[in-house]
Amino acid sequence: xxxxxxxxxxxxxxxxxxxxxxxxxxxxxxxxxxxxxxxxxxxxxxxxxxxxxxxxxxxxxxxxxxxxxxxxxxxxxxxxxxxxxxxxxxxxxxxxxxxxxxxxxxxxxxxxxxxxxxxxxxxxxxxxxxxxxxxxxxxxxxxxxxxxxxxxxxxxxxxxxxxxxxxxxxxxxxxxxxxxxxxxxxxxxxxxxxxxxxxxxxxxxxxxxxxxxxxxxxxxxxxxxxxxxxxxxxxxxxxxxxxxxxxxxxxxxxxxxxxxxxxxxxxxxxxxxxxxxxxxxxxxxxxxxxxxxxxxxxxxxxxxxxxx
Numbered sequence: 001x002x003x004x005x006x007x008x009x010x011x012x013x014x015x016x017x018x019x020x021x022x023x024x025x026x027x028x029x030x031x032x033x034x035x036x037x038x039x040x041x042x043x044x045x046x047x048x049x050x051x052x053x054x055x056x057x058x059x060x061x062x063x064x065x066x067x068x069x070x071x072x073x074x075x076x077x078x079x080x081x082x083x084x085x086x087x088x089x090x091x092x093x094x095x096x097x098x099x100x101x102x103x104x105x106x107x108x109x110x111x112x113x114x115x116x117x118x119x120x121x122x123x124x125x126x127x128x129x130x131x132x133x134x135x136x137x138x139x140x141x142x143x144x145x146x147x148x149x150x151x152x153x154x155x156x157x158x159x160x161x162x163x164x165x166x167x168x169x170x171x172x173x174x175x176x177x178x179x180x181x182x183x184x185x186x187x188x189x190x191x192x193x194x195x196x197x198x199x200x201x202x203x204x205x206x207x208x209x210x211x212x213x214x215x216x217x218x219x220x221x222x223x224x225x226x227x228x229x230x231x232x233x234x235x236x237x238x239x240x241x242x243x244x245x246x247x248x249x250x251x252x253x254x255x256x257x258x259x260x261x262x263x264x265x266x267x268x269x270x271x272x273x274x275x276x277x278x279x280x281x282x283x284x285x286x287x288x289x290x291x292x293x294x295x296x297x298x299x300x301x302x303x304x305x306x307x308x
Contacts, residue, residue, distance in 0.1 A: 002042045002051045005031035014065060027065045038080045040123050040174045043093075045084050050107060052079025052095060060107055071107040073097070081142070081174075083124035094156070096121025096142060102156060116159040119145040123174035125184060141184060141196075143172035149186055149194065167192060202266060206274030210234050215293040215300040218279075222305040225282040229265070231293045231300075232274050251294045252277065254304075262289065281306050 001022065003011030012027040032055060041052030049061040050071075058071040058079050073079055076097040084093035084106075091106045100115040124142045140152050141162060147170055151162030165172070167190060175186040184196035210232035218227045233250055252266040262284065265277050286308045293300045 002037055004036045010037075010059075012065060029059065029068050038078070040081050041079055041095075043082050043084050048084070048106065050082050050084060050093070050095075052082050054078050058082065058095065058107060062106075071110075074101060074110045074112070076101065078120070081121045081124045083126065083140075085126065092155075094124050094140065094142075096124055096144070100142070100156070113156040114159070115142070115156070116150050116161070117144050117146060117148060122172055123176060123186070125175050125177045141175055141186075143175045143186055143188075145171050145173070147171060147188070149175065163194060163196075165192060165194065202268065203276050203278070204273050205230070205276050206232075208274075209272040210274060213293070213295055213298040213300065215291075215302055217302060218291070218304045222307040223281065224306060224308050225284075226278065226280050227304065229277045229279060229291060230274065231277075233270055233272050233295055234298075235272050236270070249295075252292060253294075254279075254289050254291045257288055257290075265291070 001011075001013045005011065008031045010029040010031060011024070012029060013022040013024050014027060015022050035053045035055035037051060037053055043050050047062060047064045049065055050058055052058050052073075054077060056073055056075065056077050058073055059068050060071050061068050073095065076095075076099060078097040079095045080097055082093065082095045091104055093103050093107060094113070095101050095110070096115075098120060100113045100121065101110040102113050103110050122143045122145055124140065126140045140155055142150050144150075147165035147168050148161050149163040149165075149172065150159050152159045163186075165188065170188045170190040170192040172186050172188040172192075172194075175184065177184050186194040186196075188194070211234065212232065213234050214232040216230040218229045220227060229252070231252065250266055250268060250270040251264070253261055254263040254265060256262050263279075265279060284306050286306050289304050289306065290301055291304055292302075
């Protein structure tokens with residue numbers, strides 16, 4: 001957690017037991033001048049931490065807060081909202097002040113992105129369950145003190161309005177994903193909370209070990225916008241022979257008819273069993289797609305259709 005400086009020291013606390021106890025020991029960071037921070041301007045992807053200020057800089061730690069360095073915000077005085085990918089640790093991040101900025105090297109350098117809307121940025125988020133291309137997480141949402149939620153499917157190359165709050169006087173103040181990425185939550189004034197239907201939900205529906213790997217036809221098919229995909233996992237396989245933990249991994253993806261990966265449905269540690277994925281294809285165009293299941297050397301492909 002972070003708070004404004006008190007007595008010349010930034011208010012920083014850390015919990016190592018799920019928030020039962022908090023401690024600021026070893027988290028000393030001196031205040032520079034009269035600088036302060038912002039409510040939604042902190043992101044932790046352990047051991048990396050970033051938080052914003054009103055002093056044309058972002059503070060960054062690569063060791064869980066033991067030491068801190070300053071990252072210059074390219075002339076932007078306020079860093080109201082910060083987002084880095086919480087699982088991939090790819091060095092890709094965004095921050096918003098009155099403009100939107102992107103980094104691909106953990107904040108060492110920032111470039112300005114074209115964005116939509118006006119007003120200060122209140123929150124930025126994404127989800128680790130969707131595709132990563134060229135080291136950039138594709139989908140991203142932000143809010144900026146209006147009744148609109150903005151969305152980009154290609155990490156800021158193009159933006160659109162994903163949702164308009166019908167209460168026009170309710171302004172969004174923050175937006176965040178629910179770990180580990182099952183849905184998106186936005187909070188605003190007048191007691192308004194907005195929830196994005198879960199993009200992907202994985203449920204274990206059978207504990208018995210299947211006799212083989214199977215990928216079933218999605219149902220319903222065609223669908224708009226939600227469908228279910230069931231699959232069987234015969235045994236756990238490993239991410240890498242060099243992985244000392246022997247982490248089991250199952251991958252399931254959706255591709256368009258050109259072979260371009262559109263969505264990564266599953267990339268998880270799954271034990272043998274039968275699973276069902278609930279997928280929301282609201283952001284997919286009508287058409288024919290292919291979905292795959294890969295577990296070790298087993299790869300299965302089937303076809304699905306979106307009709308809107």
